[in-house]
Amino acid sequence: MDVAANPGVAARWDWRSVLCWSLWGWGSAAFNTVILTFVFTVYLTGSVANDPQGGSAALGVTLTIAGACIALVAPVTGLRSDAGGRRKRWLAVHTALVVACTAALFFVQDDSAYLLLGLALVAAGSVFVEFAGVNYNALLLQVSTPATIGRVSGFGWAMGYFGGLIALAVVLFGFVQPEVGLFGVTSQGGLNIRAVALFAAAWFALFALPVLLVVPEAPAPANRMHRSFLDSYRVLGQRIARMWRSDRQTLGFLVASALYRDGLAAIFTFGGVIAAGTFGFGPGEVVVFAIAANLVAGSSAFLGGRADDRFGPKPVIVTALSGLVVVGSALVVLPGKPAFWVCGLLLAAFLGPTESASRTFLARIAAPGREGETFGLYATTGRAVSFLGPLAFSGFIAIFGTQRAGMAGIVLILVLGLLAMLRVRAPEATGDRS
Template sequence: MLKHSRSTWSWALYDWANSAFATTVMAGFFPVFFKQYWAVDLPDEQSTFWLGLANSLSSLLIVALAPLLGAVADCWGARKKFLLTFTTFGVLMTALMPWVGQGEWLLAALLYFLATVGFSGSLGFYDSLIVFITRPEGYDRVSAFGFSLGYLGGGLLFAFNVWMTVQPEFFGLADASEAVRLSFITVALWWALFTLPLSLFVKERPGRHVSALKAARGGWRQLRETFRHLRALRMTFYFLLAYWLYIDAVDTIVRMAVDYGLALGLAHESLLMALLITQFVGVPAALIFGRIGERIGPKNGIYIALAVYTGVVFWAMFMETAGDFYAMAVTIGLVQGGLQSLSRSLYARLIPPDKSGEFFGFFNMMSKFAAVFGPVMVGVTGVLTGSNRASLVVLLVLFGAGAWFLSRVDVEAGRRAISGHT
């Protein structure tokens, strides 16, 4: 880890920064607080539906914006500026969450939707900067390094936040509810503070000095060209389809796992501890997957992760105890960061470096477009069948279809096609 340059550390620390939101807010406290405090008067199925809808609508907005903004960012050389803009917005919306009163579930869902827009909107620009801090042969290791720091940073703050909720009196707080509110503030501060190194030390290729209107028009033209390129860059297109399908299932698990456990009657303290386990197991596991990508190729590493995830979903259908949830948390922690990091590094090999903002805008679009459907399909299936367990069949279909499209990706052919379009 110490061999990484200052720019690599600064870039990777943004994963450390934004993972506080992904872990404490998105996966941890918000689903619990939403169901048990803000939406306490709603039936479980309805609160699950509204949580899924907030996740899906935020993703839908990013779907609409990401490719165009990525093209504009390439034109201006403004990937970092767009990242900082979305981050600032997400930080502010997160900081407002503590002021929402009990029963005000609609306002809580709105702030969560807006904060998630800030979080999700920043990720495509963050991913696109990887081509400026390392060479292609370093993509697997650097991408894994970012995810490992994310798991560590998100896990450390989450552990502190859980401690506050378990022993609020130790921190001079009235109760666990006040501790959760304070946790949202700590996330906003953490996210803002650890974004600073990226803003200071990560450099990108300068863009063209053109007006916003001209940049937008150029972005639309470049976007249309990218669609045409994707017809020729068949391997890139196949990978995007594969990624769209399997990351939908992964994101749905991340966003809905706590809600699923609560619906099965598990204690929220047990669910939060399981999330902590996932975070800290993910730190070394993500680094190991970076090595796996270098040894056997990122595509084969992704296959391993998908096979494990499929087994976890089958397991979850018959889960009964908190011990089952803990065991699944360990298993997911072993592969989650690896799947994400190898997907990013494999995709970086299949795109033109000078259009990284635009192509990673597509990458972000595909993941968020997937997240439009996953949480809603799980929520709707649960409502229609009356069973949260039956809704997991959706995830099996997504993992299987993603693996099939991944089998169509010839990485070397994809790299040769890229060299013919640069």
């Protein structure tokens, strides 16, 4: 990564900018962890839906549709934000849309008549948070140097996990566990969980502000051109064709990461649902486990970032994926809550480094000035096959009749991603040992 060739790359490591950038991850955890994984989707499938199995299947179908929307639009939003020098503006717009969808979940009562509304809002939020993530990830190059990109990315992921941990602790002790929670809310009509949605929206909005106020916008390219939205697809197609001819390393990584990231997303999405439906965790137990899992994942993401700078991202990714496959396979067959606690925390330990190293792998090989476009393709290739995780989960449930079988489907996706990743040539490690 050449700093001189790309003025958007930081020339030095500025901890103030790094902290402000990472606080967006801290805030977005309120949606990804509280809403999408451990609290609100569990509420939708367990209390709003008529039965957990049907609710889980409906959630899988809805998120598959959301993934298709992301696949069609994400790369063009990244390309257009690169071309116009407007990454922060679009980060702000999409973050605001996530906040609005999250706050609107307050109106989803514990009655099956509200299931469609809840699923639609969760799906819309998942689309907009992915769009926001395209521009957020592209900003990584503006707050790190080539020698520190691994640890900065790892710190950002760690902040996301720790933000999720704190948010979950507030949710557990302020809303889920007490008979009468903060502001006098109770469980009648699902009011305590609906209030959690308002809390998550406020949390995300608050911690998204620092990156928008402090981190500078990337400079617009000198050959800036105004294109229509549809014309952007033509330009994107030309660049993908050029990538096929001359940059198959990037293309190969996009395909491999699409597979295994879909498995990671499925673990996040259905982890709380499996804990409740298969291992008998109550709502409070799910949140306690989530707090512990976020602590483990955050710590491992931070340590994985340092390993990334020293050894390069590919060894980190391959090692973590291998661990996920082994532990996930064990979870398919082992019974009881203790098994879920042990295997679940081990899964969390491998999740953080995989995600962080994947981001730095792509940032290291992205063409200068096209980081938003490249991360848009990263989102798109991930979502182009995003039906695989939900389909494997819901399909195995339909075939075998248990949520435990759904976990086997997720492991299969991780295996395919690992095999594909082994064929990808790694970028050079910086060898930084500080």
